[in-house]
Amino acid sequence: MWSLKIKIILLSVVPLICVTALIASLVFKQSSTLAKQQLKLIKTNIMHSKTLELQNHIAQAFASIRNIYEPASANDQYAKQQVRDILTRLRFSENGYFFAYTLDGLNLVHPILPELVGENLWNYQDAEGTMLIQDLITQAKAGGGFSHYLWEKPSTGKRVKKLAYVVLLDKWQWMLGTGVYLDDVDAELARIKLQTEQNIDHNFIWLFIVTSISGIVIALLGTSLNISEHKLADKKLKALTQRIIDSQEQERQRVSRELHDGINQLLVSIKYRLESATECSNTPTTISVSLHQGLHTINQAIGEIRRISKDLHPSVLDDLGLGAALTSLCQEFEQRTAIDVFFECDINAIHIPAMVQTTLYRITQEALQNIEKHAAADTVDILLTHRKQQLQMSIRDNGCGFEIENKSTQANFKQFNRGPEFASSGLGLRNIFERISHIDGQVSIHSQLAKGTQITIKLPLQKCSTFSQIPLEQIT
Structure with missing residues (x-):
């Protein structure tokens, strides 16, 4: 015994x-x-x-x-x-x-x-x-x-x-x-x-x-x-182990999504800026060497970060608020890519919980990255407004677009996972749908080849007010 x-x-x-x-x-x-x-x-x-x-x-x-x-x-x-x-x-x-x-x-x-x-x-x-x-x-x-x-x-x-x-x-x-x-x-x-x-x-x-x-x-x-409790303890241990494994998988999925939206975006932005600096013909040799070393380090960091899982809360939201944060994001994107971004916002008179602000900020960031990589657009229009007790965001570009079987797809995360029109979609759109699903919002995508894409997000303001009382761990 x-x-x-x-x-x-x-x-x-x-x-x-x-x-x-x-x-x-x-x-x-x-x-x-x-x-x-x-x-x-x-x-x-x-x-x-x-x-x-x-x-x-x-x-x-x-x-x-x-x-x-x-x-x-x-x-x-x-x-x-x-x-x-x-x-x-x-x-x-x-x-x-x-x-x-x-x-x-x-x-x-x-x-x-x-x-x-x-x-x-x-x-x-x-x-x-x-x-x-x-x-x-x-x-x-x-x-x-x-x-x-x-x-x-x-x-x-x-x-x-x-x-x-x-x-x-x-x-x-x-x-x-x-x-x-x-x-x-x-x-x-x-x-x-x-x-x-x-x-x-x-x-x-x-x-x-x-x-x-x-x-x-x-x-x-x-x-x-003791001997009589061994089988019961073993059963509970197996259940606990399975629960830990499930929790780990869920955590890895969450962290991977957050990482893709946050730190990776910042490092890619830094990389673009360093690459632009190295292309300057009048850059001194010592600085050029340092820039190339910095690029090498950034590439290594991006490679490492893509395997990890977690994103930090964007401090710009805490310092400036959602409207100013999106303005800054659009200006930085416009300067880096030479794509014209027109941003309008009239939400200063309403209170939006920090979690909802973070979600909308990250969705905008993800959408702009997708436009930069895939849309071949030269103009982006972003409108953030509230009307009839509803918060609404629209992100529209004049790029190449893509085919959707259901031309107006109002999706939640489950529909997005099994929808055939999104079978070839990457992590970017998946992140947008997954983020909105956490705050009970609605997403619709309208896209036509050679005519651009529009993403529309709707969220009732009554639901927004309830998220401030829910722990972040329960909704991210």
């Missing part, structure tokens, strides 16, 4: 421990990979913004001296002194200033360290041995460029990493430049990394706690078993 109980406990606890260990290792591996990719992408974006910031500052500085520099001759000492005075006064932040050198290393302007003015710093090295003045002059001669080195930050007095951008004033053979300090970038990346590691640690702690509690409960249940 005791041997049988031990076997039952082992058969329950050992698989639990093995599966938990496997899940923990997979979670740790995926979390570490995603964290590294996130840090790499964030650093790339921050450095890109820094380079653009420096280029803008140099352009502003040159605009300040253009009226003096351009009409002056190569030996106009008075004009040179005026330019030096202007550059000495120019500042764009507490630690932001401009400097100038002759091409043989003679310092002409340095508002933070005026004692350097008139000194030849050709052979000056930073703490890492970088011949920074020579490197800056080389970049200037090459038509302008960026350089990294260590320099004292005025606000702290500490030597930190600095990114400088320099150009050549060819007429006077001057190097003009400015820079930004990167200690805040390193600090922000370190903070993000620490936060990510803490989140991973918390997940492992909770996983350990849940596993421990589960093991203890199983052990206690196992010790209380």
